[in-house]
Amino acid sequence: MKKSTLKSMTTITIIKSKNGEYKEVICKGHAGYADAGNDIVCCAISMLVINTINSLDELTNAPMEVSSNEENGFIDCLFTESLNEGSILLLDSMILGLQNVVSEYGTKYLKLKFKEV
Template sequence: MIAITVYQDADGNKTGFSSEGHAGFAESGYDIICAGVSALVINFINSAELLCGAKYSLDTDQETGMIDFRLEEPATGDVALLMESMILGLKGIQKDYGNEYIILNFKEV
């Protein structure tokens, strides 16, 4: 299962996220859930950096599927919109395929 935790401050502003695990929907290379989650997450990170100039820290581990992304400042403007778009896509995958493969949580930090 892929576990995704979205971090937010007391005002609900998103500050980052972590994603860990593999969906286990199909064998490696054929898992459409892992591919969908990866596309959404990587596209968000690339877009936040290249299109919006967001400053962040990033830690990854390909073996475990871990990605830990932390913004230096809470998301605002275009970065906030991009993050909400990523979350919308992740919720769609969760709705279509269920909590057996992907779980999305929100945590105040």
């Protein structure tokens, strides 16, 4: 498969408070591994992030506000209150999956950033 000539990357920023509480997850950009429709890295990232957000909503009723723009590859998930153990586990699992994507495909396609506020 021919790799995309796009100079692109997905950046995901995980924001936590000083005491370790999740505050926000921001996902920006497309991976650029291959052309749209064939980009398995972008697909993996999207599935991990979108499934986690859907699970947070459906399974744990996490207090959050979500905004997105599919064309720009933008998803922002802002947590409006403290999360319960189930929500924390889902987010920890998403991060594990994203770290595995970085391990497999490198930081050329996905950059994970952790920020404390």
